[in-house]
Amino acid sequence: MQRAERLKSVASSNALELSGVSRVFGALVAVDNVTFSVTAGERRAILGSNGAGKTTLFNTITGDFPPSNGRIRFFGEDITELPPYERIRRGLRRTYQNSQLFRGLPVLDNLYLAVRGVGRRRMSLLRPGEDHPARIAARQLAHAIHLEEVADRPVSELSHGQQRQLEIGMALAGAPRFILFDEPAAGLSPAERRELVDILKALPSHIGFIIIEHDLAVALQVAETVTVMHQGRVFKHGLPADIETDPEVQKIYLGGRHG
Numbered sequence: 599m600q601r602a603e604r605l606k607s608v609a610s611s612n613a614l615e616l617s618g619v620s621r622v623f624g625a626l627v628a629v630d631n632v633t634f635s636v637t638a639g640e641r642r643a644i645l646g647s648n649g650a651g652k653t654t655l656f657n658t659i660t661g662d663f664p665p666s667n668g669r670i671r672f673f674g675e676d677i678t679e680l681p682p683y684e685r686i687r688r689g690l691r692r693t694y695q696n697s698q699l700f701r702g703l704p705v706l707d708n709l710y711l712a713v714r715g716v717g718r719r720r721m722s723l724l725r726p727g728e729d730h731p732a733r734i735a736a737r738q739l740a741h742a743i744h745l746e747e748v749a750d751r752p753v754s755e756l757s758h759g760q761q762r763q764l765e766i767g768m769a770l771a772g773a774p775r776f777i778l779f780d781e782p783a784a785g786l787s788p789a790e791r792r793e794l795v796d797i798l799k800a801l802p803s804h805i806g807f808i809i810i811e812h813d814l815a816v817a818l819q820v821a822e823t824v825t826v827m828h829q830g831r832v833f834k835h836g837l838p839a840d841i842e843t844d845p846e847v848q849k850i851y852l853g854g855r856h857g
């Protein structure tokens with residue numbers, strides 16, 4: 599990073615700035631000229647019916663599918679052209695709608711691999727002792743996501759809700775500054791949803807996030823601000839209380855929601 603760019607990044611209070619971001623797939627404009635910013639530490643919900651472009655927007659931010667147009671800044675630095683791993687190194691994390699876990703391995707080993715994966719040191723083939731810093735970090739993560747008691751069980755034996763909690767733990771590995779959660783409450787029971795809300799609310803305050811969520815109750819409990827997307831565009835932006843009672847939002851959101 600150039601000095602001027604670095605200074606700009608220190609001075610910026612925005613974690614994320616999207617300027618005119620679009621993503622096309624052939625003739626389909628999945629994300630259409632999206633502009634918004636999220637301040638450091640802010641918790642934002644993105645709502646929208648199926649196909650509104652929410653996950654595609656995440657993919658442009660992480661670099662999985664870079665934007666066709668527009669610019670993305672992360673803590674002031676233009677990351678539009680950076681490969682995904684460089685964005686991860688800068689503290690950007692995400693979870694996916696589909697599980698990305700190692701099902702045959704214990705919870706703790708999954709977390710350990712996540713910690714090592716985002717670290718800069720080379721992975722050793724030797725099994726680390728329990729006092730290895732990455733093993734200690736993995737245990738701390740298991741605690742943060744309420745999975746301490748099942749830390750030694752293979753992922754395949756966990757409930758769906760526990761697996762989703764583990765995905766959050768994987769995203770917390772290293773030193774995340776901002777996390778993109780893609781429908782973390784999908785398929786969860788009411789009790790599991792409450793646990794998820796507790797976990798998200800207890801995240802350290804400097805970690806901002808965007809949560810894509812179809813469950814309005816979950817989204818509005820954990821978010822401070824809400825962006826509603828419709829047909830690839832930003833349709834509305836506001837505070838949870840205003841968005842919840844907005845008739846236009848209810849119409850498009852409830853009109854196209856699933857589940």
Ligand SMILES: Nc1ncnc2c1ncn2[C@@H]1O[C@H](COP(=O)(O)OP(=O)(O)OP(=O)(O)O)[C@@H](O)[C@H]1O
Binds near residue numbers: 651
């Ligand atoms: N890799 C891809 N190739 C082609 N079209 C895609 C691709 N990814 C997404 N799309 C299309 O882009 C549009 C937006 O999809 P996206 O998954 O971003 O919506 P979404 O708001 O996340 O929906 P959901 O709530 O169902 O996850 C959809 O029409 C989808 O079919």
